Amino acid sequence: MLFGPSLIHVCGSEPLASRVVAGLRADGRRVRLVSPDQLTTLKPARIRTLILADPPDPAGLIAAFATRLAQIRRGFGAEPVRLILMHLADPPPPLPDLNLGGRLRLETFAIENRAMRALLARWPLHSGMDPPFGQVPHLLIAGFTPSAGAFLVQALRLIHYADARPRVSILCDDTARAAARFQADYPQADQVAEIRFAPLASPPLKDTPAVTLALVCQDAPGPEGLRVARALVQTIARAQRASPPILLEIGDDEARGDIADWDGQIIPFSSLREVCRPEVLLDGLGDEAARTIHEYYCDSIAAQGRDPGTEPAGEPWPRLATSYRQANRHQADHLWAKLAVTDCRAVAEEMVDAFAFTPLEVERLALIEHRRWAADRSLDGWSYAPVRDNARKHHPQLIPYAELSEPMKDLDRFAVRGVPNLLARSGLGVVRLLIVGIPAPGAGSVSGKRLRTLTRLVLERLVARYPDRALVFAATLADPATRQVARQALDQSGAGLFWLLSQPIDELLAAQPDAAARRDLLELAARAERRIALDGEGELARWFAARAEIVIALGAIAPMAEPVRRVTLAAGWAGLDWNFEY
Known part of the structure; x- marks a missing residue:
């Protein structure tokens, strides 16, 4: 018997x-x-997980495998065979209606959609902005391939961080056709965000919010995609003096080079490699x-005296329609x-005792949650009507949050209050950030061993x-002293890092005295979560x-514009000077 x-x-x-x-290997x-x-000759009893990677006849393969599986004796307590069907994009291909009494668990896996969902999990829209500072998402997409379209739709489902209207700029050759x-x-997409199509050669960046994230996805990944990405770096820097992350689809190419070569x-990234990561493919991202x-939604329906089983969105998960499953995933x-x-x-x-959002946070997040839900429904083809009609995709709650009844607002509040419990199911707890700023050094700054000690x-x-x-x-990383403090915080205390960019990155790199300093900056910048x-300096x-x-x-x-708690690392005998009780 083999173990493992x-x-x-x-x-x-x-x-x-x-x-x-x-x-997987x-x-x-x-x-x-x-x-x-070969699959037809394998004994189904010896298969625990079967992945069908976009096969030519998925319905036939699945039906034949299910027939053979039904003919064998099943051991007491045996786990069902997990069958994952990978297909290019939603909706999945027509599949046989299987009733094997729990012997087979069939999952469908849209490659383009899941790859872009995983990519946005690794590089969320807020990785290039600070929502609490009032910044709003401005997503720029260069190229309108099917993968870029899947990325756009997934981003539109996640783009709400406040009541402000987000922006999307799509650059391509045939703008009218695209x-x-x-x-x-997606006829309702303009209700989700301000979406503008423009030629690749003339991005609409004047008098718009700074681009916070960009995607370059050309028909032929490779040198042309890299050329477009490099041109965007310069265009955005000139027009907005911003340096957002630019995700570049490289297809089958390998990412090569040293950190010193990075801009x-x-x-x-490769969307195909992204989707083949085990945590995406197998671990149910x-x-x-x-x-x-x-389950929380069904509980909230029941708490209002309604029977969840009588509503399409309240069916048990195994019988839940694909569109509602997707809505829960989003x-x-x-x-x-x-x-x-x-x-x-x-x-x-285990690092958290207990956590709850404040009442003000609950209300703020409830508004955002309603906008997110409305965006998801709108992208699925739903529109407002005073009476709900599932066949026509009409919904009476597709209205601004302020116009909802209190019971309907409570649904959003209930969803928000449940966030800590949802994360707890994955072994996670919630803690608040303590943001520590490191402004540029002033007169009397310390360095070297003394700076490390302090x-x-x-x-x-x-x-x-x-x-x-x-x-x-949080720091600009422009000088060796702030970089030393930031690196020590990451290494010693497991801190996070916000990279503050008051000038374009190319100017920041050009201002470094030598190649070693540029490498030092880039190595630390690669660890920044945002x-x-x-x-400029004023902002x-x-x-x-x-x-x-x-x-x-x-x-x-x-001096700071507002009184802040400050600890000064000074030269000489003073050492540390705290202006608050630490």
Whole structure:
């Protein structure tokens, strides 16, 4: 008898099937690649997980496998065979109606949709902005391939961080055709965000919010995509003095090069490799939280005296329609946006005693949750009508949050209050951030060994004083001293990092004295969880005053616009000077 992870069988079209095998083996999974003919000879009782990678006749393969599975004796307590059907995009292909008494668990997996969902989980829309500072998403997409379209639709479902209207700019060659096609597929999309199509050569960036995230997805990934991405870097920097993350689809190419070759902005990815990661393909990205969200919804319906089983959205998860399952997944994906809005973070559950949003936070998040739900319904083809009609996709709640009845508002509030419990199902707890700002050094700044010693003392005291907070350090990283403090905070205390950009990255790199300093900056920038564009030194100072709870002053820094808690790291005998009780 063999112990350890069970063997995963993969069957399907090439080169996708081989890519799936390679992705799973890279994570140490036991995998066997079989042809459709070989699959017919395998004993179903020996298969625990079967992945069909976009096979030519999925319905026939599944029906034949199910027939053979039904003919064998099932051991007491045996787990059902997990069958994952990978297909290009939703909706899934027609499939046989199976009734095997729990012997087979069939899951469908839309490659384009799931890849872009995973990509936005790794690079969420708030990775290039600061919602609590009033910044709004401005997503820019260069190229309108099917993958770019899938990315756009997923982003529109997650784009709400406040009541302000987000913006999307789509750059492509045939703008009229692309706009008409998108409008035909998603006629309600203009209710979700301000969407503009424009030629690739002339992005509409004047008098618009700064671009917060960009995607370059060309028909032929490779040199042309890199050329477009590099041109965007310069165009955005000239027009908006901003340097957002630019995600570049590279297809089958490998990302090569040293950190010293990086421009600090362009981030290569392969959607195919993204979707073949085991945590995406096998581990049900978001589904555990999605199931819990569905259970919460059914509980809220029951609490209002209604029977969930009488409503399409209240069916048990195994019988729930695909559109409602997807809606629960999208709500699960938006959990991270809600944490970003409230300056919170998910950590290991054992690090947290208890957490609850304040009443003001609940109301703010309820408004955002309603906008997110309305966006999701609108993208699925629903529109407002005074009487609900599922066949016509009419819904009476597709109205502004302020116009909802109190019982309907309570549904959104209930969803928001349940966020900590949802995360707890995944072994996570919620803590609030403690943002520590590091302005540029002033006169009398310390350096070297003394700076390391004083920084260590500050970190030890902050961790001891705020055990229930997650430290996040914020700095421009423009000088060696702030980089040393930030790196020490990340390495010693597990802190996060916000990269504050008061100038374009190319100017910041050009101002470094040598290649070693540029490399030092880029290595630290690669660890930043968020980059925040700020319009010059004046807005940088306002950000520190508004967002940093504590400021670490390296020497005599300029006075802040607002009173802030500050610890000064000074040269000489003074050492640490705290202006608050630490």
